[in-house]
Amino acid sequence: MHLLLVDGSGYIFRAFHALPPLSRKSDGLPVGCVQGFCNMLFKLTQDMDGDEAPTHMAVIFDAKGKTFRDDIYPDYKAQRPPAPEELVPQFPLTRSATRAFSIPSIEMEGWEADDIMATYAVMARQAGMKVTIASSDKDLMQLVEPDGSIRLLDTIPRPGQPPLRWIGPDEVMTKFGVSPDKVIDVQALCGDSVDNVPGVPGIGVKTAAELINAYGDLETLLSRAEEIKQPARRQKLIDNAELARISKRLVTLEQKVPVEIGLDGLVRQPMRPSALFPFLKAMEFATITKRLATLLEANPDDFEADPELKAGGSTDVGAPQKSTSLSVAKAKLAANATPGTGPARHAAEEHARVKAIPVDYDAYEIVTTPERLAAWVDKIVDTGRVSIDTETTGLDPQMADLVGICLSTAIGEGCYIPVGHALPGDLLGGGGLVEGQLPIRDVLAALKPVLEDASILKIGQNVKYDMEVLERYGIALAPIDDTMLISYALDGPRYNGMDVLADHWLEHKCISFSELAGTGKNQKTFDQLDIAAAARYAAEDADVTLRLWHVLKPRLSAENATTLYETLERPLAPVLARMEARGIMVDRQILARLSGDFAQRAAAFEAEAHELAGQSFNLGSPKQLGEILFDKMGLEGGTKTKTGAWSTGADVLEDLALKGIPLARTIVDWRQLTKLKGTYTDALPTYINPRTGRVHTSYSQASVLTGRLSSNDPNLQNIPVRTEDGRKIRSAFVAPPGKVLISADYSQIELRVLAHIADIQALKDAFEEGLDIHAMTASEMFNVPVEGMPSDVRRRAKAINFGIIYGISAFGLANQLGIERSVAGEYIKTYFERFPGIKDYMDAQRIRVKAEGHVTTLFGRKIQFPNANSGNPSERAFVERASINAPIQGSAADIIRRAMIRMEGELQRAGVDADMLLQVHDELIFEVPEGAEEAAIPVIKRVMEGAAEPAVRLSVPIQVDAHAAKNWDEAH
DNA sequence: GCAAGGACGTA
């Protein structure tokens, strides 16, 4: 008989660095260790067949919480850093994997896995069984028996070594220099820095082994310490005898853990396809699924992926918004977020702990020597985690130069490494660097290994910025966590910005940049600041970022936002960083010509307007215009804005124009031209980066309520398209010679999402059949055949469809269509009758937002409405409309995010050379070599159309149209 | 020099 014990927790921690990182394809969930673990279980059961085959088996895990060792020595394992972020979701998954393989998964509160394994090993040996412990943990070496009855088996994959390696008495001798029964005596002397076992200071493994071999055991050694010849060693042993005894108790494994399951309960069970395949499918492990299918002679297709574990499964991602799920959602809310239950309590405790630690500016360090820099690098390696912020000469990550880097590895600490502070320059330029700074090359060379180390987490606030800056200095920052994105995943864009986050969560007011550098045109750039003052500001940033991370990160699991963050937020940041870095080419000449054209035509309109008004006035002033139209000319039907000024919006002027006021038309035309000139033809060329010759927008990933991106500096998401003049501007966005642009856009994505979420059969059928959706709507509403339908009928239906998405009101629809409110009300009534389901959906959102303060997208993104129960009726009505729109707009936004996250990898896998440049809500713009568009378009369409899956299986087809051309206007 | 309001470009 043979008992096989697997050290589950040990495997996860040790395999993490040995295995290549692996993400679940459909949503990016890290699963590398889970896969390694499954492979290991498979291998163990395969390789140990015949006489070696285990008859009994269990996987043992560490339970959460304290053990008796914490009572003996409070600092035990105290300095061990929290598990790397990528590991956290894998802990529960390895337990699920164990169960999937039909193996007992054992963990006991108050005991470490090692103690449980020791207990079972001894029990089994006494019962005459052979024991194998699958672990390479040196603490378990004390259990090895010289007769081979208890052995260890190292299963951590290592390149160039066999997958399974035995550890017997010889290997223990190599490691500790003693036989297994003396291992604990050696450990008692040499201690263990990882677990914080003190040992005797100054005594290492070699000396310890020498002493134990000479004196036999620890107690004999301590009682005869006086005899030791070396005076320093003798004194150390005498002084620290008690520390050695405590250390021995810490490292000695308990062999009498009161296990609930006896050896009989560990008898090996055959693997069951019904347990195995739902798990493997949910993890999307194709290879091992295939191998086990062959082994078990089963067909995996007979089984569905475990709904609790699969991407977008119900454990974390919010339940789809069917009205019946309201009570379920409430129950989940209560179960997960009540203070006092595990994760929520932990988050609250962390918050209280971190908030209580005051910020101490004097604790910050300015790093100016190679030694101190090396010390900080060591610190980062030790903790496996660092918060980082880069200070630069400006706000544009594609232009700004690096001035300094700040780091923090522990709350209350921080350092600033100045590298680019400049002496005051003259008109001709800079006056060189301030003395005392380390050379930037040396600093970057020293930091590069840790900043790129896959096992060291880099924490930042708006990390995308730092990634772009550092990329230009040859550093690929990864892996990352972003406090801004964590906050966004939890609370939406409410507390954007580090100062606001610090104020809200830490009740700490950060030094503001303006109090350091001034404001306005005399504002200093960071390189002109005094290093000492800059250091306080900069190191505070790193310190505060780390504090925020400690406060916010635990809330992700407590509030079920981990999947959202890890699949829809964090992986998008590096994608956006690359898009921003690529930029897009803009033809300066086209814009210059247009600008001249627009200027001339605008001037003509201006003269005409002055003529018609009978006086000169500023056409750009709505105030002056209103006074001329409604006071001086005395026109009827003017309305006032909420501030009491005359309303002169385009719709008002359009009305006046129809009533025969030519001035109104002239103003409308003038405004259009000056808008295009001011915002686009004149402004865009100023954004061309001299280094790259291209325009680099900046995407904000965390500022839109619904989960959309926004674009600024410049905004490339509102480049004109609707008018002929506008499209001329769009045609100035071009591909460089030898390349073409591809524009791929989702067709009617929001209406399709609506059809799915609200479960509207008629809409779903129409999309299934590929009908013109607005014409179909018109035909249903107004009983007009689609064939030969008047364009106005279709236009009305289109307005209604959009109205539904926007949370329709009779008032708004009437306004839009220029019809009576009562007529608009009738339209809406008819719509609800023809498309049953819409009204239910809308009511469900209204109820939900009032009851819970938020609504959710298909992918679990919460959209908060803090004033859903406002006393102000118009505010309430506004929230109702927004809460109807938000799941639709937000689900569509989540879908294109998923497409973007997958896109680069899929293009690469397909061997297609294509660069993703821009996103405009439902459209992606790529740049590809001429001739590659034929290959690129099918890949792009496939990724975009399949982006929701497998997290969500939409009940409507998703359609993407893609075209290639030399400029954006023609590609669109 | 700055903030607010109005207007208008996009999905």
Next chain:
DNA sequence: GTACGTCCTTGCA
């Protein structure tokens, strides 16, 4: 009727 960002004027400091 939803969601944004930018430009310009205005009014106040």
